[in-house]
Amino acid sequence: MTAGDGQPQIVVDALVKRFGEFAALDGVSFTVGRGEIMGFLGPNGAGKSTLIRILCGLLRPTAGRVLVGGMDVAKNPETVRQRIGYMSQKFSLYGDLSVVENLRFFGGIYGVPSGEMEERLRFAVDMAGLGGREDALVATLAGGWKQRLALGAAILHRPLTLFLDEPTSGVDPASRRRFWDLIHTLSEDGVSILVSTHYMDEAEYCRRIALINHGRLIALGTPRELKQHSLGGELLSVEGERIGDAMVQVQKSPGVKDVAMFGSILHALVDQAQLRVPEIEALLVARGVAGARVRRIEPSLEDSFVHLVGTQFASGETSP
């Protein structure tokens, strides 16, 4: 019943989810191929968790269709659940059980055959780097260990699809890096992974990225595609003393489509860099801005998102 080669592992078709009047998801469609890592980016409340919960059968879609491994989640939730692994946003293993006790529990629940159990436990413990800590109570583990253990618990039964809802939130950078290495290894083994995040740097690790805001897909493509095509212009970095005060002037300058503040510098989106650089420089000099410097830069993912989502994403919802 699993999808054959070339068939997408996850199919989401015109998915709508309403909570009363509020549309958490409003006509979302995409597919995820076998062994593909698909990242979902978006501000809090954009609908990322709702989407993943529907894919796991935790919430029922209001309209639209969701297939995982070729099977309709709404019609066969239990069969689908047997074939997926899920990491919820909040850590949800049992703190009062040890590492091995947690793994044994989920192994039992997922029906890992008794003969394979010890080998799978070993695998999960090694993968999470928890060798020697098998009997430690999970509540005593640091964040990074917990996340890797949760991932270990989610793959005991060798699922072909993994849903990870902000798996690395609140974890130190080194642990995040290690976690993503694990995800890549799994992906190489043919596991399809749908992961939500709000870290821009993590999005670069995904094969494809979907940007979601207000329950709608705003953009979908490889990180490279998004950076190059989503802006619809060229990006300039504008530096200078108290440059923030000049933001309005820059915005009004001809050929400028958008301006956003990035720390102590401005990013301006213009139609033609060659033409606009000297113009803006002249404007700043005329205003008496000390140390004015304008140059063309390669857009980052963050620039694309700021542009695509607009002001909401820029106002405090960006990655730390």
Add this chain to the structure above:
Amino acid sequence: MRWRRIQAIVVKESLQIVRDSRSLMIVLLIPLFQMFMLGYGVSLDVQHIPLCAYDREGSQESQALLHRFSASPYFALQGLMGSYGEVEHNLDAGQCRLAIVIPSGFSKGLADAGKGTVQALLDATDSNTANLAANYARAVVTNYSADVQMEFVQKRGGTVQTLTPVEVQARVWFNEDLVSRNFIVPGIVALVMAIVGAQLTSLTIAREWERGTMELLISTPVEPTELMIGKLFPYFLVGMVDACICLGLAVFWFNVPFRGTLPALFFTTGLFLTVVLCIGYYVSVAIRSQVGASQVALLLTMLPTTLLSGFTFPIDQMPMAVQAVTYVVSARYYVTIIKALFLKGAPWGELVLPILCLTLYALIMVFFASRAFRKTLD
């Protein structure tokens, strides 16, 4: 339904119970505590009723009568009053529940007309005690007057005649000493089991919601029935340990005679435990907070068991409408069974009806509990 999943849940749940040693201690100490508190606290026997006397005559006869009162175990003479006002004050202040007033012509009436009158004033705020006090007072006075009459007849050199042509020779069965504790303590066992049983499971699902472990659990292929069985089984064992503590205390500490058979006792106790565990589980599914679930479970078990099970108030004395309600109180059947087992040593045959009712009840509750849990966040 897969045995492996149930097994995984049983192991996990048991580990959590054992690891939470404080809760485990509470679970084992609560029945002990409640048994002692209720076993000693709840008694329907009335003794040492505080009594005031106002002797307006002060004769030998009146003194003799008062002496009878002070010698009775049912009364405790608090003092002799000097006026009606004092009597009134003592009754108002709750110093005494019963006041005996002997009028000034008491001995003269006895001597001349063979008839004396004594006034009894009762504080009937507790009507049950007042009733009993009045009856005991009547008995004391009746005894006294019989003696007076006999003396009178003997003095005249006559023979004593039977004063009461028909007499009731009462023989008390099942609770020979008429100790109220003997029928209350088995009821208390039922009460404690109901409270503790529902409390045990009322937290089990709510805790998963509160700790955020439920979301992951729902995403697994576990079935609601498997979850229920796996979660109830360890608590059933804990509950049976509690039951043994309660029943052991009843027999060996409170010396309530046990005349039934152990298989019948444990079978019916297991049935009743199943019912209350399911009530707690159901509540835990419905109310996703531990505090809320525990409160509702307490309300659902303690009130009906105390008031409507026949534990303290006899069901056949209730109004018809209330009697009808008692049929849906599971404790009603268990209290009937456990009292019959303890005091009467009733054989299986006599308990067929309540046991059938309790079994049916347990099956219905298991059915509802197994379907209560919905694997969705909607």
